[in-house]
Amino acid sequence: MEAKKPEETFIDAPPPIMGSWKRLYLFVLILHTLLIFVFYLFTKAYS
Amino acid sequence: MHTTDWIVMLVTLLGIVAYGVWKTRNVNSTESYILGDRELKWYTIGLSIMATQASAITFLSTPGQAFDDGMRFAQFYFGLPIAMVILAVFVLPIFYRLKVYTAYEYLEQRFDLKVRRFTALLFLMGRGLAAGITIYAPAIILSIILDWNLDLTILLIGIVVICYTMFGGTTAVSQTQKTQMIVILSGIFIAFLYLIYSLPQDVSFGNAVGVAGKMGKLNIVDFEFDLSNKYNMWSALLGGTFLFLSYFGTDQSQVQRYLSGKTLTESRLGLMFNGIFKVPMQFMILFVGIMVFMFYQFEKPPVHFNPSNLKVLSETPGYDDQLDTYQGEFDKVFDEKQIEIRNLISAIDADDQSSITNAQGKLKRLNSQDSLIRSGVDGLIKNYSKEYDKKLDTEDNDYVFISYVTKYLPKGLVGLLLAVIFAAAMSSVASELSALASCTTVDFYKRGYGEEKSDRHYLNATKMFTLMWGCLALLFASTASMYDNLIEFVNIIGSLFYGTILGVFVVAFFMKKIGSNAVFAAAIIGEVAVVSIFTLGKLGYFNLPYLYLNLIGCLIVVLLSLLFQQFNNPPAHDKNKDGILDA
Numbered sequence: 001m002e003a004k005k006p007e008e009t010f011i012d013a014p015p016p017i018m019g020s021w022k023r024l025y026l027f028v029l030i031l032h033t034l035l036i037f038v039f040y041l042f043t044k045a046y047s
Numbered sequence: 048m049h050t051t052d053w054i055v056m057l058v059t060l061l062g063i064v065a066y067g068v069w070k071t072r073n074v075n076s077t078e079s080y081i082l083g084d085r086e087l088k089w090y091t092i093g094l095s096i097m098a099t100q101a102s103a104i105t106f107l108s109t110p111g112q113a114f115d116d117g118m119r120f121a122q123f124y125f126g127l128p129i130a131m132v133i134l135a136v137f138v139l140p141i142f143y144r145l146k147v148y149t150a151y152e153y154l155e156q157r158f159d160l161k162v163r164r165f166t167a168l169l170f171l172m173g174r175g176l177a178a179g180i181t182i183y184a185p186a187i188i189l190s191i192i193l194d195w196n197l198d199l200t201i202l203l204i205g206i207v208v209i210c211y212t213m214f215g216g217t218t219a220v221s222q223t224q225k226t227q228m229i230v231i232l233s234g235i236f237i238a239f240l241y242l243i244y245s246l247p248q249d250v251s252f253g254n255a256v257g258v259a260g261k262m263g264k265l266n267i268v269d270f271e272f273d274l275s276n277k278y279n280m281w282s283a284l285l286g287g288t289f290l291f292l293s294y295f296g297t298d299q300s301q302v303q304r305y306l307s308g309k310t311l312t313e314s315r316l317g318l319m320f321n322g323i324f325k326v327p328m329q330f331m332i333l334f335v336g337i338m339v340f341m342f343y344q345f346e347k348p349p350v351h352f353n354p355s356n357l358k359v360l361s362e363t364p365g366y367d368d369q370l371d372t373y374q375g376e377f378d379k380v381f382d383e384k385q386i387e388i389r390n391l392i393s394a395i396d397a398d399d400q401s402s403i404t405n406a407q408g409k410l411k412r413l414n415s416q417d418s419l420i421r422s423g424v425d426g427l428i429k430n431y432s433k434e435y436d437k438k439l440d441t442e443d444n445d446y447v448f449i450s451y452v453t454k455y456l457p458k459g460l461v462g463l464l465l466a467v468i469f470a471a472a473m474s475s476v477a478s479e480l481s482a483l484a485s486c487t488t489v490d491f492y493k494r495g496y497g498e499e500k501s502d503r504h505y506l507n508a509t510k511m512f513t514l515m516w517g518c519l520a521l522l523f524a525s526t527a528s529m530y531d532n533l534i535e536f537v538n539i540i541g542s543l544f545y546g547t548i549l550g551v552f553v554v555a556f557f558m559k560k561i562g563s564n565a566v567f568a569a570a571i572i573g574e575v576a577v578v579s580i581f582t583l584g585k586l587g588y589f590n591l592p593y594l595y596l597n598l599i600g601c602l603i604v605v606l607l608s609l610l611f612q613q614f615n616n617p618p619a620h621d622k623n624k625d626g627i628l629d630a
Binding site: 012013014015016021024025028029031032035036039040042043045046047 | 121125128129131132135136140256257259260261263265266267268280310311312315316319322323326327330
């Protein structure tokens with residue numbers, strides 16, 4: 001099997017948005033927390 | 048089924064497959080076959096990951112689950128975004144740096160060949176058995192509802208998947224999954240809109256949601272800590288996160304999806320895509336189930352949703368009149384519910400709390416009567432099974448959504464929704480076959496027997512292994528009727544192997560001092576212990592829910608590895624410490 005050299009794909013570049021991976025991960029987790037909060041409000045509103 | 052539906056369904060499915068085959072016409076090396084030349088963009092990876100996880104049974108069962116139990120199942124997925132972030136931070140860079148084809152290849156670099164092979168073998172056993180069920184589970188439901196021959200339905204799903212997976216490998220899988228997911232999401236959304244349109248003219252969407260809430264169906268979030276409750280916030284965040292770490296981090300059918308990324312960045316973005324959209328997607332599917340529930344508050348539902356069971360009872364003397372009695376009582380309760388639901392809507396509109404409480408109480412009583420009548424029909428089915436020694440499943444939630452689709456959707460839309468379900472079945476099976484074949488070639492065949500052969504040889508070998516696993520899956524699917532509860536059976540199979548596999552990977556990633564001999568011995572003992580615990584539980588010595596086997600297997604491997612390493616100093620094998628542990 002012929003494989004590309006690791007460096008061709010292993011480029012630890014920053015994400016195209018938000019500037020850094022740390023910020024992007026934080027964005028995903030905060031978004032998830034907000035979603036759960038919205039679900040909580042939804043549950044409360046219709047119970 | 049109407050001709051229009053046949054045309055829509057076949058054109059949709061053949062179009063998806065043709066697109067996948069066309070996009071993979073240049074697959075001519077093992078790397079392009081197994082990893083798609085690592086050319087995939089983030090959105091293809093994200094959709095492919097979602098399509099692999101969402102099997103046909105997801106679209107058949109989940110609305111039925113909401114219909115029966117409300118929205119709380121959504122919490123099951125709350126650990127998923129956390130798992131996605133953990134994998135993107137810790138696991139992806141390691142797999143990319145080592146340029147592995149399979150997750151188990153990494154274990155040889157971290158430990159040695161025997162640990163790699165043992166873990167890969169556990170995966171092959173678990174996933175190989177599950178692939179058959181992934182075909183059988185939707186086939187049995189579709190064959191009953193559409194009155195098709197079961198074996199032909201199994202063959203229809205299986206042969207199409209085997210052909211395009213064998214032809215184009217992982218790229219064909221990913222490319223078809225991309226279009227399959229677009230069709231699936233569009234189909235679900237159209238069904239949702241049609242459900243709103245199908246409500247009675249005097250009932251608005253807001254009214255329907257309000258009534259569903261007052262009937263306890265919109266209970267998404269539950270913060271109460273209760274170990275006996277399967278779905279709450281805490282079981283989701285604690286148990287769910289581990290489950291998804293295990294599934295997405297160590298199951299080759301998922302690992303192969305994101306290893307096909309053009310770069311580490313594309314793969315990470317693919318995981319983030321899944322982390323952001325998976326929970327809303329599940330919410331949407333569950334909400335469709337809620338709307339089906341509301342639809343059946345105004346349209347008389349059958350007393351039992353599996354038409355095959357009803358047919359058997361209605362054609363058997365002694366059972367037919369009892370079924371008629373239950374149906375009569377059920378219809379009477381339905382008519383009473385009509386009045387109370389409209390009273391509830393008026394009370395909600397007027398914001399009259401005492402009238403709301405009053406209507407809620409009456410509806411609760413009527414729903415209890417409903418449940419009692421349904422339980423009575425279940426009892427009839429059980430009695431029939433005992434008397435005639437025939438296995439009939441009383442569980443009918445899986446039939447709720449598909450019954451609605453085939454009975455109430457207009458021509459054309461039925462074909463589209465059936466295409467959605469077939470597409471979902473095919474997308475999961477394709478990933479499984481591709482992963483099984485890759486693992487067999489890379490972790491066993493190439494590593495053990497033919498290192499010196501040409502790339503063309505391994506490409507052909509992988510295609511043959513795809514065919515072999517496809518045939519095994521079909522064989523297993525055709526004998527799967529002997530198992531009572533298919534979904535539970537799949538989960539039990541997974542639970543028997545996942546815990547040990549996760550334990551090995553946890554040690555590999557996070558315990559740099561532990562060598563191969565210690566983890567290998569721990570993994571064997573862990574697997575034997577898990578199987579023993581499960582067997583003893585089946586024999587009635589104790590009652591342990593099978594989901595705990597994941598945790599037990601993982602803990603045994605981690606703790607025993609630590610213990611054995613004390614007697615095995617210095618570490619037996621840590622040849623790749625730089626590449627793995629300091630990543």
